[in-house]
Every structure is written in C-alpha cells, then in structure tokens.
Amino acid sequence: MRTSDGFVGTGALLRLALRRDRVRIPAWVLGVVGVLYFSAAAQAGLYQDQAQVDAYGRLVTQSSATVALAGPATGLDSLRGIVMYETYLTVICAICILAVLMVSRHTRAEEESGRTELVRATEVGRHAGAAAALIATGSTCLLIGSGMALVLPWTPLTVRDSLVYGAAMACLGIFMAALTLCLAQVFVHARTVSGAGLAVFLVFYVVRAVGDVRDDATVWFSPIGWAQATRIPTEDRPWPVLLLLLGAAALLVIAVRLAERRDFAAGLLPSRPGPARAARSLSGPVGLAWRQQRGGLLAWSVALGLLGVLIGTLGTSMQDMVRDNPALAAYLAATGGASMIDAYQATFTLVIALTIAGYGIWAAGRVLTEETVGRTALVCAGPVGRVRSTLSDLAVAGGGVLVLLLVAGLGSGLSYATVVGDTSQGLQISFAPLVYLPAIAVLVGVLVLAYGWAPRWTWVGWLVLAFEAVIGWLGGVLDLPEWVYRFSVFDHAPRYPAEALSATPLVAMTAVAALLLAAGLVGLRRRDLR
Amino acid sequence: MDAVIAVSNLVKRFGRFTALDRLDLRVEAGEVHGFLGPNGSGKSTTIKILLGLLRADAGDVSVLGRDPWRDAVRLHEHLAYVPGEVSLWPNLTGGEVIDLLARMRGGIDEARRAELLERFGLDPTKQCRSYSKGNRQKVALVAALSADVELLVLDEPTAGLDPIMAAEFQEVVREEVVQGRTVLLSSHILGEVESLCDRVSIIRDGRTVLAGRLRDLRGASRTAVSVRLARPDGLAELAGLRVLEEVDGEVLAEVETGRMSEVMAALAERGIESLAVHPPTLEELFLRNYDDPAGTRHETGRLASARGDQPA
Ligand SMILES: Nc1ncnc2c1ncn2[C@@H]1O[C@H](COP(=O)(O)OP(=O)(O)O)[C@@H](O)[C@H]1O
Ligand SMILES: [Mg+2]
Numbered sequence: 091m092r093t094s095d096g097f098v099g100t101g102a103l104l105r106l107a108l109r110r111d112r113v114r115i116p117a118w119v120l121g122v123v124g125v126l127y128f129s130a131a132a133q134a135g136l137y138q139d140q141a142q143v144d145a146y147g148r149l150v151t152q153s154s155a156t157v158a159l160a161g162p163a164t165g166l167d168s169l170r171g172i173v174m175y176e177t178y179l180t181v182i183c184a185i186c187i188l189a190v191l192m193v194s195r196h197t198r199a200e201e202e203s204g205r206t207e208l209v210r211a212t213e214v215g216r217h218a219g220a221a222a223a224l225i226a227t228g229s230t231c232l233l234i235g236s237g238m239a240l241v242l243p244w245t246p247l248t249v250r251d252s253l254v255y256g257a258a259m260a261c262l263g264i265f266m267a268a269l270t271l272c273l274a275q276v277f278v279h280a281r282t283v284s285g286a287g288l289a290v291f292l293v294f295y296v297v298r299a300v301g302d303v304r305d306d307a308t309v310w311f312s313p314i315g316w317a318q319a320t321r322i323p324t325e326d327r328p329w330p331v332l333l334l335l336l337g338a339a340a341l342l343v344i345a346v347r348l349a350e351r352r353d354f355a356a357g358l359l360p361s362r363p364g365p366a367r368a369a370r371s372l373s374g375p376v377g378l379a380w381r382q383q384r385g386g387l388l389a390w391s392v393a394l395g396l397l398g399v400l401i402g403t404l405g406t407s408m409q410d411m412v413r414d415n416p417a418l419a420a421y422l423a424a425t426g427g428a429s430m431i432d433a434y435q436a437t438f439t440l441v442i443a444l445t446i447a448g449y450g451i452w453a454a455g456r457v458l459t460e461e462t463v464g465r466t467a468l469v470c471a472g473p474v475g476r477v478r479s480t481l482s483d484l485a486v487a488g489g490g491v492l493v494l495l496l497v498a499g500l501g502s503g504l505s506y507a508t509v510v511g512d513t514s515q516g517l518q519i520s521f522a523p524l525v526y527l528p529a530i531a532v533l534v535g536v537l538v539l540a541y542g543w544a545p546r547w548t549w550v551g552w553l554v555l556a557f558e559a560v561i562g563w564l565g566g567v568l569d570l571p572e573w574v575y576r577f578s579v580f581d582h583a584p585r586y587p588a589e590a591l592s593a594t595p596l597v598a599m600t601a602v603a604a605l606l607l608a609a610g611l612v613g614l615r616r617r618d619l620r
Numbered sequence: 621m622d623a624v625i626a627v628s629n630l631v632k633r634f635g636r637f638t639a640l641d642r643l644d645l646r647v648e649a650g651e652v653h654g655f656l657g658p659n660g661s662g663k664s665t666t667i668k669i670l671l672g673l674l675r676a677d678a679g680d681v682s683v684l685g686r687d688p689w690r691d692a693v694r695l696h697e698h699l700a701y702v703p704g705e706v707s708l709w710p711n712l713t714g715g716e717v718i719d720l721l722a723r724m725r726g727g728i729d730e731a732r733r734a735e736l737l738e739r740f741g742l743d744p745t746k747q748c749r750s751y752s753k754g755n756r757q758k759v760a761l762v763a764a765l766s767a768d769v770e771l772l773v774l775d776e777p778t779a780g781l782d783p784i785m786a787a788e789f790q791e792v793v794r795e796e797v798v799q800g801r802t803v804l805l806s807s808h809i810l811g812e813v814e815s816l817c818d819r820v821s822i823i824r825d826g827r828t829v830l831a832g833r834l835r836d837l838r839g840a841s842r843t844a845v846s847v848r849l850a851r852p853d854g855l856a857e858l859a860g861l862r863v864l865e866e867v868d869g870e871v872l873a874e875v876e877t878g879r880m881s882e883v884m885a886a887l888a889e890r891g892i893e894s895l896a897v898h899p900p901t902l903e904e905l906f907l908r909n910y911d912d913p914a915g916t917r918h919e920t921g922r923l924a925s926a927r928g929d930q931p932a
Contacts, residue, residue: 278749363745368719378720382709464707471671471701472724475693619673
C-alpha cells in the first residue's frame with residue numbers, strides 16, 4: 091500500500107471527530123482564551139508606576155522559583171514583560187494537556203473501543219484516523235492561538251506581541267499533538283498514551299526550568315524552551331516558532347513510519363505470553379485494581395520524584411543567593427518575607443499537589459472506563475458488590491496519591507537536607523505535600539459523586555481541578571471577588587511550611603471528602619450498571 | 621419445586637424508551653431454558669435485571685428465591701454469568717482472568733478448569749488484548765463453567781464460536797445439566813436451542829410472545845403437509861386447511877391445530893397418492909412470530925394455549 095492511499099477518508103473522519111467534540115473544542119478555546127485575557131488584563135491594575143514594575147522585576151530576577159515556574163525573566167522592566175511572565179505557565183500547561191488528551195482520545199481510545207475497526211473496514215486508509223485526530227487537535231490549537239492574537243491586544247500587550255505569542259503557543263500544541271501521535275503508535279492503551287504524553291510534557295517543563303534557572307542552553311533541549319525563545323517583549327524574534335513546526339513535521343514522519351510497521355490495535359512491541367495462572371496477589375478487586383494501576387503509578391513516581399529533587403536543589407541555590415546578596419536579604423526582611431525558602435517551598439508544594447490531584451482524578455476516573463466497557467459487570471456478576479468493586483479501585487487510586495505525595499516530598503526534602511545540611515528543614519519539606527491529601531480527597535470525592543449519580547458527568551472532576559489550578563496559579567493576579575476563593579478547596583489548605591499547620595481546615599476537608607464519597611456510593615447503589 | 625427464575629410483568633424503561641414491557645419468564649430447576657428473540661428485543665436487558673445490574677421499573681423478579689436488586693452479592697454466590705459482549709482486562713492473560721474471577725467467588729475446580737481449557741482449545745498464557753471475540757468468550761465460559769454454582773446465565777454464549785467449539789459447548793452444557801445445574805441460555809442459534817433446551821421463551825419488543833415446552837409448542841402450531849391427490853378438488857373450501865401453493869399436482873398446505881384427523885379424513889376421500897407431514901421447526905415457530913413487523917397479527921389463541929401448559 092502506498093503511503094498516500096493511507097490517507098483516503100480523512101475528511102469523513104475529521105467531520106466525525108469534530109462532531110464528537112463539538113462541545114469540548116469551544117469549551118477549551120473559550121476557557122483558555124478567557125482565563126488568559128482576564129489574567130493579562132488584570133496586570134494593568136496592579137502596577138501604578140514604573141517604580142512598582144521595577145520592584146516586581148527585581149524580585150523575580152532574584153527568585154529562581156518563579157523563573158523555574160514561568161520562564162526566562164526577560165523584559166520585566168515593562169508591563170508587557172510582566173504579562174507574558176505571569177501567563178506563560180497557564181497557556182503552556184493548558185495547550186499541551188489539551189493536545190495530549192485530544193490526540194489520545196481520537197486515536198487509541200477509538201482503536202481500543204473497536205470503533206476504528208468498523209471504520210477502517212470501509213473505504214478509509216490506515217493513516218486517516220491519525221490524520222483526522224491531528225487536524226482536529228491542530229485546529230483547536232490554532233483556534234486558541236488566533237483567539238489569543240485577537241483578544242490580547244486589549245491587554246498591555248501589543249498586536250505584534252499577541253500574534254507571536256498566539257503563534258508560539260499554537261505551534262507548541264501542534265508539536266505536542268504530533269508527539270502524542272508517535273506515542274499512540276507505541277502504546278496500546280489510550281490511558282497509557284495520555285499518561286506517557288503528560289509525563290513527557292512534565293520532563294520538557296523540568297528541562298526548560300533547569301535551563302532558565304541556570305540561564306544556559308539547556309532550554310533548547312525542550313520544545314517549551316523553543317516557544318519561549320521568541321522572547322516576545324524584548325527581542326521579538328519569531329523564528330523559534332519554525333523550530334516547533336519543523337519538529338512537528340519530523341515527528342509526523344516518524345509516526346507514519348511507526349504506524350506502517352505495526353498491526354491494527356497492536357503496539358510496536360509484540361505481546362508476550364504471560365503466566366497461565368494468576369499470582370496470589372491477583373485474587374480480588376483490590377488485587378485487580380493494583381494490577382491495573384501499578385504501571386502508571388510507577389511512571390508518575392519516577393517523574394514526581396525527579397521533580398521533587400529538582401525543586402529541592404533549586405531551593406538550595408536560592409539559599410545561596412540570599413546569603414550572597416545582602417541587599418536581597420534586607421529587602422526580604424523589610425517586606426516581612428523572613429523565610430523566602432519557606433515561601434518558595436510552599437509555592438512548589440502547591441504545584442506538586444495540583445499535579446498529584448491530576449493523577450488522583452485520572453486514576454479514580456478508571457471506575458467509569460471499567461464500567462463503560464463492561465468489565466465492572468463481569469466483576470459484579472460474581473459475589474462482589476458494586477460498592478466494594480468501586481471502593482477497591484478508589485482505594486488503590488488513593489494509595490497512589492499518598493505514595494506520590496510522599497515521593498515528591500521526600501525527593502525535594504532529602505535533596506535539600508543533603509545539599510544544605512539542614513535536616514529539620516529537610517524533614518519539614520519532605521512531609522509538606524501531605525498537607526494537601528484531604529484537599530485532593532475532596533476533588534476525588536466530587537468525581538465519585540458525579541460518577542454515582544450521573545456517570546456521564548464524571549468529567550466535572552477535571553473541571554474542578556482546572557478551577558483549582560487557575561485559582562492556585564493565578565489567584566493572586568486575577569482580581570476575583572472574595573467568595574470565589576472560598577470555593578477553592580486548595581485555598582483552604584494551610585500553605586505549609588510558610589504558614590503554620592492548623593487542624594481545623596484539614597479535618598473539615600476530610601469530612602467533606604467522606605461525605606462526597608458516601609453520597610456518590612449511595613447514588614451508585616441506586617442506579618443501573620452499564 | 622419453586623422456579624429458579626420467576627419473572628412476571630417486568631417493565632424496564634431507558635428514558636422514554638420502554639425496553640421491557642410486562643415480560644414474563646419462568647425457569648424451572650434442572651432445565652435448560654432457551655431465551656429467544658430478535659436483536660434488540662430485550663434479552664440482555666432481562667438478563668442484566670436478573671443479575672441485579674439493572675433495576676426493574678415494575679414487576680416481580682425472583683432468582684433462586686431472592687430479589688436480585690437487593691440481594692445481588694449473595695445471589696451471585698450461586699450463579700455464574702457469561703455476558704454477550706465479553707470485555708476483558710487487556711494486560712492480563714486468559715488464565716489470570718479465569719483464576720481471578722474464580723477466586724472472587726471463593727475457589728475453582730482445578731480439574732474442571734484444566735479439562736475445559738483443553739476442550740475449548742484455549743491458550744491461557746495469551747494476553748487478553750490478543751484474543752479474538754470467540755476466545756474472549758471462551759475465557760468467560762471456562763470461568764463460568766468451572767464454577768460450582770446452581771444456575772448458569774449465558775447471554776448468546778456461542779455468538780463468536782466456530783461450529784466445532786459450539787458443538788463442544790453443547791456437550792459441556794449437557795454435562796452441567798446432569799450435575800443438576802439450571803441453565804438460562806439466550807441464543808440466536810435455533811439449532812442449538814432445539815438440541816439443548818427443554819423449554820423456551822420467545823420474546824419480542826420486550827414482551828413474551830410464546831413460552832412453553834418445545835414439544836407442546838410444536839403441537840400447538842400449524843403443521844405443514846405436502847400431499848398429492850387423485851382428485852384435488854374443493855380444497856380451498858376445506859375447513860382447517862390452508863393451501864399455500866400447488867405445483868404439478870403437489871399441494872403444499874398448512875393444517876390448523878387440532879383438526880388433523882378431520883382434515884386427513886377429507887383428504888383420504890380425495891384419494892391420497894403421496895403424503896408428507898412436517899411438524900413445525902423452531903425456526904418456523906420463531907419466524908411466524910416475527911414475519912409481520914407491525915405486530916398486527918396477534919395469535920392470542922395459540923399464545924394462550926402455549927402459556928396454559930406451563931406448569932404453574
Ligand atoms: N443503557 C441503555 N440505554 C438505552 N437503551 C438501551 C440500553 N440498553 C439497551 N437498550 C435498548 O433496549 C433494547 C433491548 O436491548 P437488549 O436487551 O440489548 O436486546 P437483545 O439482547 O435482545 O439484543 C434495545 O432496543 C436497546 O437499544
Ligand atoms: Mg443481547
């Protein structure tokens with residue numbers, strides 16, 4: 091078969107994909123562009139004069155924490171630079187997550203469900219499905235980019251800034267989509283594909299963070315670094331965007347090559363014969379859930395452990411900075427930020443907790459997948475109740491969250507303690523992420539509540555996480571009414587170690603989580619099982 | 621003895637769509653009960669209600685003397701199920717799935733497991749993602765058939781099996797019945813139902829249209845005859861006989877239930893040269909109930925007689 095024949099039918103499949111995502115695509119575009127517009131527009135009100143802008147620049151250039159999170163600290167002598175700096179993280183995360191999830195949804199998830207088989211038996215080429223997925227995802231990214239270009243000129247950014255910013259972000263999304271397409275040829279399950287895609291994204295982010303903090307060429311090893319190499323307010327060079335497009339093209343060639351080497355519904359690696367008998371650990375619903383989740387948990391542990399070590403080590407360099415820079419130390423003391431390290435750790439702990447909450451939602455979301463494909467019915471037709479079956483999945487997911495919180499905390503705490511030689515601070519850092527366990531439990535509780543009463547609405551779990559992420563990252567910038575913050579669960583958790591631990595919110599959150607869980611299970615007991 | 625499955629006036633709605641509309645089903649202990657109906661008639665829906673996976677909107681349902689919705693877990697200790705669409709965990713092997721499902725129910729008959737794997741020709745070391753539909757079905761069958769239970773609920777279990785495996789399956793089901801098990805077999809394959817089942821229930825649009833002993837159902841239905849007569853005159857006016865066609869003096873006709881001797885006497889008067897009598901096959905019974913899509917021709921008389929001979 092010629093490669094070009096493989097694309098026959100792409101148009102029809104593209105229409106199908108757009109039809110299926112007719113709510114999702116506008117929701118993503120409006121959500122991302124809207125959040126971006128409001129946070130960018132809000133910047134203008136925060137700085138009255140140039141002196142305040144300069145103060146912001148001074149603070150940021152000294153803080154590797156914000157550099158690690160946001161990007162290169164350039165052009166911070168103007169409001170335009172501050173807008174870029176404050177919004178990078180949001181757009182980059184949103185567009186990359188969108189690209190990964192959407193491609194995996196339209197490729198492997200379809201193939202896994204057997205729907206592709208039906209489609210491919212008609213006059214549709216081997217690559218048509220992948221091409222349609224890529225075009226649908228790429229168009230969504232372009233829509234977001236265009237939306238940015240249209241809307242951002244009404245913020246402190248200029249028209250040209252907005253154009254380059256939008257183009258860079260759209261191309262970054264297209265790059266991630268092409269990358270996910272490659273992953274979809276290698277891995278068999280949609281969940282593995284999206285998990286691997288998100289892990290790669292995390293690695294890219296960390297590589298760029300290291301490069302920006304050290305201010306060296308490491309950034310060029312990460313496509314996120316390329317997108318930010320446009321250095322919009324200062325140098326204004328659009329050419330790194332081309333790098334993203336070239337990279338995407340190269341990845342597409344690889345994806346086509348890989349796809350031609352594999353069979354339908356198979357991965358590249360042939361499936362090996364396994365054990366004829368089940369191990370003793372695989373004897374009940376908990377064993378089953380563990381078996382299904384352990385691979386993903388291992389991958390996430392490695393990624394978050396590394397992230398933790400990175401954060402711990404960066405914290406050290408901050409310590410040095412404060413020591414070497416009496417002016418900064420004086421400034422911090424004067425502004426009441428006596429322990430900048432604590433503030434830094436508290437910020438990063440929140441980021442880690444939000445990431446792990448993502449894992450929690452992802453892992454707990456399994457209960458819906460299992461039910462839709464009919465495996466829950468198989469288990470529940472035996473003497474295992476549906477509540478027990480669901481609780482087993484949730485317990486293993488919860489255990490995974492606990493493990494990840496510990497791994498990330500220990501990664502940063504131990505590396506900090508080793509490098510600085512400050513064991514007590516190291517210990518504090520090690521267990522700081524655990525503070526967020528009740529908050530994550532509440533998020534999972536929302537998911538279970540939806541799953542129990544209206545399984546088609548299980549995705550609100552992700553919506554709540556998106557809300558928490560916006561509040562957590564941009565809450566200080568967005569000039570939102572007070573009551574909005576009260577809805578944020580994470581906002582109620584003490585920002586340990588910057589704030590003292592207090593039991594009341596933690597106990598309250600635990601109680602809310604338990605209530606949500608119980609309510610969800612009540613719904614589950616009353617409804618039909620698919 | 622109490623019925624193993626007793627369902628009456630079962631109603632199930634999905635939103636505004638009524639999938640089951642006052643359905644009746646009765647399965648006695650120790651029988652193989654055929655559960656027939658065209659696609660979308662509500663067989664799988666009924667079975668999922670029997671398992672307590674779906675909730676009935678109205679009607680009485682009792683399985684092994686229990687209410688499946690309230691008492692699902694304890695009920696499931698005594699039954700095994702093979703779903704119509706078998707979906708397995710792609711990263712487990714077939715052998716692992718069989719063991720897992722068996723252990724969740726408390727144990728497995730090792731000898732039976734090995735024997736069934738052998739007879740179905742199933743390789744237990746393959747990962748489920750590489751199994752075909754038929755092989756996934758075999759995994760579910762081995763798990764269900766090696767369980768020590770009173771009732772087997774099988775939803776179109778041979779839909780993906782090749783003819784040799786389907787024959788092996790029939791053999792295994794007969795052994796299960798000898799062991800004293802009861803089987804509810806939903807199926808499309810009429811030959812299979814004919815050779816396995818004692819009694820059948822035929823449903824249509826969520827309603828039972830025919831139920832009873834296969835033998836009685838045949839007796840209760842019109843019988844086809846083909847006859848060659850010396851003087852084939854006045855056949856059209858003959859009460860109890862409906863002429864379907866006439867080819868070269870060979871008359872194909874249907875004889876109404878209960879008028880066989882009357883019709884035979886009338887035919888004998890016209891000089892029978894040759895005669896063949898065909899009792900209705902299950903296929904004919906089945907098709908007769910479905911050949912009018914609008915459902916206008918309701919043969920209530922026959923229905924009543926078929927229901928009447930159900931043991932109460
Ligand atoms: N979850 C559901 N939601 C809506 N309609 C359903 C659902 N499940 C089954 N149905 C409908 O109920 C009818 C009976 O389906 P089913 O019991 O699967 O039929 P069978 O097994 O006899 O082929 C079909 O028309 C089907 O479309
Ligand atoms: Mg069915």
